[in-house]
Amino acid sequence: MQIGKNKIDDQSLLWGRFFKKAFLFGTGSFFLVAILCYFAISISFKVYKQQEHENMDAQLDIVKSRISRVMRITNLEAFNVALQISDAGTIMKIDSVGEAIIQRNPFISGIEIVPDGIITEVYPYERHKEALNLNILQLPSARASAMKAVETKKIFYAGPLELKQGGEALIARLPIFRRGKFWGFSAIIIDFDAFIEEAGMRKTNDDNVHVKFSRMDPSTGNEEVFLDFDGNYSQKKTYEFEDSNWVVSVYSAINDSVYFVLVFFILTSFMISIGAGYFIYERFKKPIILENQLDEKSKELLRQNDYFSSLINAIPDFVFIVDKDCVLLNFHSSSLEGLVDKTLNFIGKSVDDYLGKETSQKLRRKVRYTLINNEDTSHNYHLILDGKKEYFEARIVRINENEALVLVRNISKIVQANTRLYESENKYRHLVQQAPDCIFHTDTDGLILSVNKAGLAMTGYSRKDLENKNIDVCIKLDNAEENLSSYLKKTSLTSHSAIIYTANGEEIAAEVSASVAPDGTILGIARDITERKKYIDSIEQQNDKLKEIAWIQSHEVRAPLSKILSLIDYFKHSYSHATLTTEEILAHVESASHELDKKIREIVKKAEEAEK
Incomplete structure (x- = not known):
């Protein structure tokens, strides 16, 4: 332990003496360069002032x-x-x-x-x-x-x-x-x-x-x-x-630019002096620093080697290194799944041994292009493995003028997913096109991007003409002060009556449901409700007739009926001391009966009109 301590103390003493010497040399270099710069700037400024004086003499x-x-x-x-x-x-x-x-x-x-x-x-x-x-x-x-x-x-x-x-x-x-x-x-x-x-x-x-x-x-x-x-x-x-x-x-x-340059040179000289001192300081301490850095870099390289080894092992793709003739020089694979040669006997063989003639020729051209132009390329191909069609993507990266790195990825699942997505899109696109209502899609400003066949038939426009129009020109909301696009930006439109203007100037009663998508575009459905509107108008007219009949029944029919009932009551209870004769009472009854009959006929006529 004592020996280790003495070694550390000796090393610290060595470093102290060395850095002190480096600091003295660096400080001396700083002052030397600063003095030289001062004389250079001073002489230059005096020359400038002399030239300025001579210019004044010449002008005078x-x-x-x-x-x-x-x-x-x-x-x-x-x-x-x-x-x-x-x-x-x-x-x-x-x-x-x-x-x-x-x-x-x-x-x-x-x-x-x-x-x-x-x-x-x-x-x-x-x-x-x-x-x-x-x-x-x-x-x-x-x-x-x-x-x-x-x-x-x-x-x-x-x-x-x-x-x-x-x-x-x-x-x-x-x-x-x-x-x-x-x-x-x-x-x-x-x-x-x-x-x-x-x-x-x-x-x-x-x-x-x-x-x-x-x-x-x-x-x-x-x-x-x-x-x-x-x-x-x-x-x-x-x-x-x-x-x-x-x-x-x-x-x-006074030329401001001259003094600006003067200040610039002074600051530059100061920075150069600092740089010179620092350079000498670094120059003297560089050997020990380099030795220490070399030790640290060696350790860092070992750590990076472990890191990259782990990283490469974790890559699910196949990694191949090929020359300009597509001869396999090296490879790495974390799994045997998807490999043509499960024995891993790739080194020294050509891609022609594993790929078909057409695929290998295309890959050769891609490799040569990458090596010559130093531009990454890719190539998609398929193989029959274990009786199944497998799809692959090869990405080619230039290593040097004679070698290229080829990353091969199995993209069968992606291709299958894209195929299903394409089929799904076609199905829903067919549903939209076959829908009986007008289905439209606009951009954020309301310009029509697409519309289905029913929409073209309803409006009478061709697809080219309609897709160049704004939805606000074709559809107007009933009882709304704003147009459709601005109204939708404030609130969703679940169902609203509207008018569709056709190419020949006709107006079609419609019901519109629309909403703003997350990307700001508008998706909507417009349904022709002309017949339904006519039916509703007919019902409303019948309701008006029935209201009129009810009013006649409750007011005009009751008046003559009340008169008849009163005359009957008068005849039954006041006949012995009646002031009216029988003929007069019968005349009043007859008059009220005729009036009642007239009102009943009017009600019957109104009812017949309502049925029509």
Whole structure:
């Protein structure tokens, strides 16, 4: 006992040292992989941010270059206009000059001549005529930018401004000096929307990069925003243009998918680190585990072997293993009953030795098909054993490319039961078809599925036409607010009077008995009660006549009879001091007798009518 205990203690100590070592290696692997993943993710994120920064720089350079191009063109056109102003302050051919400028530069919407700050000439005239005679030096919105141009003696861009003639535009004003004295301006009007499009600020090359366009108001120091971006961003770059106070800001919008991927990679790295640590841990402890599992699996295989042996012995079927040529390689049978060869001498023989030529050929084809297509098949056949015809079912299952498992079951009892069931079904089907009443079967919605011959004869429909109709169209219940199918779903219908509508439009009085089957379908019988209904109606008419006769007898006949009896009584007891003469009494008796006779004749006539 002590030796066994020491062995257990030594084994426990060995396992403890081994698992401690495996745990240390696994933990070290976890931290190593985690650090490597951290550096990889950190470097990748920095590269992404650098790329984001470069995209912003590229977009800002594009916007700057396009705006600078617009400004250069506008400056040249402003100088071109200024050179063509005469000493009188006009341009001889302002229409042709202005048309040429606008055709060359679609973003330019007009030109102005502004001597002493007063707009005297415009092009196109119809578009900008509302601005004529406007003194820009007296307008608070235009004076500061105009004076800025005069002070610096350089072209200065104002706006975007709301024009008096309508619309929003940028105005480039070039100050003109003659003999050292300020003379006025030549002004170029730039359509604001066309300017934004020309500068490429609405649509950028990168969907995550957005542009904001604003202006610093020199008088207030506040920023006026004309093209805004109100989303979340990770980086921002700004550039301010001279001679205009314009500010262009480029934003890199936060890309949720990038941060989602970042979180995903962090979690994935964490899971990889755990997996790596666990893998190393499992790797170091695997030999002992495998040895233990091998011992357990050996025991399990022994138990499974016993289990499958018991299971196979309990199978009532015959189990055969055959090759592709249907040579019997192995077999198992829990009973000798149904075997062709009771000596069990099957091994090495072909199915041709036991089955007929036709049956064996069919079985060969099934086996080959199963081996080639790896698809289970079955084959039914029969044999004459001990003078009786026995039926069998063979199920064929592929084992490998050369062998198949054949399970053979004796299905004689099943075949016999199915034969009896078929005969029984035919008998009851014949009874239904020969029944004198209409027998019908519908689906759950009341659509007729089948009807017997009597039903076809009663309705006048062909079987094809009737089986496409709803039972509610053919049968209507008397004194019922609902149709037959809905009524049956609420309550069973043991017997109810109804009307059957035939194919030629006739109405047949019927009595219907129906019920809902467990599967929701409707089974019912409809009986023609036309003659019975006529008979009942005749009896009801006779009852009405008899009631009328009884009423006449109890009321109208009794009146003249009572009168006669009264006259007789009067004659018997009051004759000595009667106030009426004999002739008068006889006259009253005669009148009452005639009235009684009339009523009796009416009763006789009513009785004769009732008999008819």
